[in-house]
Amino acid sequence: MIEEKTPEELLQERTKRVEDAVQLKVPDRVPVAPNFGFFYAKYAGITPEEAHYDYDKWAMAVKKTVLDFQPDMFVSPRMILLAPGPVLDMVDFKQIKWPGHGVSSNHSFQFVEEEYMKAEEYDAFIEDPSDYIIRTYLPRIYGVAEPFKMLPPLSSMMVGYAAVHLTAALARPEVTNAIETLSKAGAESLRWRSIMDSIHEELGGMGFPSCAQAIAEAPYDVIGDFLRGTRGVMLDMYRRPDKLIEATERVLPMQLQAAVFIAKRSGNPRVFIPLHKGADGFMSLEQFKTFYWPTLHKLITGLIDEGLTPWLFIEADYTSRLETIRDIPKGKAIYHFELTDIFKAKEVLGDVACIRGGVPSSLLCTGVPQEVKDCCKKLIDVVGRGGGFIMDAGSVIDEAKPENIRVMVDFTKEYGVYG
Amino acid sequence: MAEDLVKTIADLHEEEALRIVEERLRAGEDAFKILEDSRNAMEIVGKRFENREYFIPDLVYSGEILQEIAEIVKPKLTGANEFERLDKVIIGTVAGDIHDIGKNIVTFMLDINGFEVYDLGVDVPAQKFIEKAEETQARIIGLSGLLTLAFESMKETIEVIRGTGLRDKVKIMIGGGQINDEVRKYTGADAFGTDAMSAVLLVKDWAGEK
Known part of the structure; x- marks a missing residue:
């Protein structure tokens, strides 16, 4: 009879299974880690709106799903929401629409594309990003921070003894009000964070490691997602290529520093890096090599130099970029593919990076368990050969039939054993 | 000269294209002809996109150039010069x-x-x-x-x-x-x-x- 393993043993076993796969060794079996998003809520019978507003319900939904499916890693609930509803309300956040606020209470939040940084503001951003963020960017994305437009340049604090300009500006009632509201939002964020941290601890104590706690973005995506918008950043490649490259270089060390800090504090070495705007079709290969890859490459190698494991969540299709992204240290990173030809990815990258993904979201949503099983079998046979593979969906799992997730996890545990 | 504009737009040379448009208008050319050239250029852009020589940013940029040209020539357009449309x-x-x-x-x-x-x-x-x-x-x-x-x-x-x-x-x-x-x-x-x-x-x- 097999003895029951303790939660600590299970935690070690699962962690080692994933790390073996990352290091391109042959683990005991193929790890399986469904990339849950709002599936947590749907499966547990709560709405995405409740997930945003009722922290305990959200934590319970995560716990229930993880215990029911027993994955080798779970997605941190903090990675899915990024910020809770009450905080978004308090700061009057403009950059997303969230359940009950612009999208229905049954839908996940969605991003609002805008030029949050104007084309002619590159210099101001590059010159002093922090000042630009506080006095120009925040007033645009937080309704509550609108009065920060009245602040003098932050560098004015350097001279003039008691920083009279700044302190005088802080005394304006609108500014005082904004700071007070932000402070209340901060207290609410802390309350949310402590509940999210405790679910991590609890699940860890039950033997489940998380996928990652830290997050970073490719510098080009930082500019494209948050500052210039998809259209803006595309035009910048033609109209102001040098500024765009300079801005990505400016952003790189900030992304590195923040990710290293959070990963080290959490004790989880993996850093989630979702890639958005560099995919096939979104730019030519030449543009990819000019604008996107150089700073992403430095981000990847910079994290690896810190002993961390970049987990690149490569959305859309990267089939034409596979040779380019081969250029990283061996056995140190996870390449998670969505629509890329994953079999070709195994051929090109199999000796360099751990490959993750392969099960189409459409199959999990609309297929039947036998089809999911066939898909997983082929993935284990081909992509899983010789190790270096983590079974997962290609994209974030919001809607999916629970029986399809069940078969993906259970079949991988049964058939994915390395003999 | 017509060839020049078509090629210049299709190759995504924004400033050059706008300069040619201004010159042709100054020379008294029919604004509708300029729009026709622009449309022909867009067809080339579309073909290049089909052939995967061009990608989404090229389409976005060409659309931007087209819009700038349209803004320059629109005030000079006379009568209802609409293109015939398919389905x-x-x-x-x-x-x-x-x-x-x-x-x-x-x-x-x-x-x-x-x-x-x-x-x-x-x-x-x-x-x-x-x-x-x-x-x-x-x-x-x-x-x-x-x-x-x-x-x-x-x-x-x-x-x-x-x-x-x-x-x-x-x-x-x-x-x-x-x-x-x-x-x-x-x-x-x-x-x-x-x-x-x-x-x-x-x-x-x-x-x-x-």
């Missing part, structure tokens, strides 16, 4: 989804291929598609969506269209990065595509059927 197509991102990049590219590509496109925007309820179809008599509808939640929404939209008796009169295509034939079957659409070119081919095919 009508209604397009929109389905209810609950606010993504528009893919949809906009399909609109752009259909437009430069000569179709009359009614773009209803994002988060479009089923009823809007029906109203527009009745108003315009368009017989082709394109439903766009990026998120997996769009599958359900596309299905519902098509069911509502079916309920009005309009279903047999229209062809419905669905499109988006996550779409495949399983999704097409699930939603009850006639055809699907994952890129702008497949939308153009579908519409050409359907338009030729009549």
Whole structure:
């Protein structure tokens, strides 16, 4: 009879299974880690709106799903929401629409594309990003921070003894009000964070490691997602290529520093890096090599130099970029593919990076368990050969039939054993 | 000189193209001819996109150049110089989804291929598609969506269209990065595509059927 393993043993076993796969060794079996998003809520019978507003319900939904499916890693609930509803309300956040606020209470939040940084503001951003963020960017994305437009340049604090300009500006009632509201939002964020941290601890104590706690973005995506918008950043490649490259270089060390800090504090070495705007079709290969890859490459190698494991969540299709992204240290990173030809990815990258993904979201949503099983079998046979593979969906799992997730996890545990 | 402008726009030389336009207007040329050249250039851009020499940023940039030219020449246009249009197509991102990049590219590509496109925007309820179809008599509808939640929404939209008796009169295509034939079957659409070119081919095919 097999003895029951303790939660600590299970935690070690699962962690080692994933790390073996990352290091391109042959683990005991193929790890399986469904990339849950709002599936947590749907499966547990709560709405995405409740997930945003009722922290305990959200934590319970995560716990229930993880215990029911027993994955080798779970997605941190903090990675899915990024910020809770009450905080978004308090700061009057403009950059997303969230359940009950612009999208229905049954839908996940969605991003609002805008030029949050104007084309002619590159210099101001590059010159002093922090000042630009506080006095120009925040007033645009937080309704509550609108009065920060009245602040003098932050560098004015350097001279003039008691920083009279700044302190005088802080005394304006609108500014005082904004700071007070932000402070209340901060207290609410802390309350949310402590509940999210405790679910991590609890699940860890039950033997489940998380996928990652830290997050970073490719510098080009930082500019494209948050500052210039998809259209803006595309035009910048033609109209102001040098500024765009300079801005990505400016952003790189900030992304590195923040990710290293959070990963080290959490004790989880993996850093989630979702890639958005560099995919096939979104730019030519030449543009990819000019604008996107150089700073992403430095981000990847910079994290690896810190002993961390970049987990690149490569959305859309990267089939034409596979040779380019081969250029990283061996056995140190996870390449998670969505629509890329994953079999070709195994051929090109199999000796360099751990490959993750392969099960189409459409199959999990609309297929039947036998089809999911066939898909997983082929993935284990081909992509899983010789190790270096983590079974997962290609994209974030919001809607999916629970029986399809069940078969993906259970079949991988049964058939994915390395003999 | 006409050749110059067509080539300059097709090769995405913005400043040079605008300079040529200004010069030709100053020389007293018919503004409509300039627009015609611009349209020819867009056809070349479309071809290059089809052949994967051009990508989305090239389309966006060429659209930008076209718009600048249109703004310069519009005040000089006399009379109703509209281009003759092929079939009508209604397009929109389905209810609950606010993504528009893919949809906009399909609109752009259909437009430069000569179709009359009614773009209803994002988060479009089923009823809007029906109203527009009745108003315009368009017989082709394109439903766009990026998120997996769009599958359900596309299905519902098509069911509502079916309920009005309009279903047999229209062809419905669905499109988006996550779409495949399983999704097409699930939603009850006639055809699907994952890129702008497949939308153009579908519409050409359907338009030729009549």
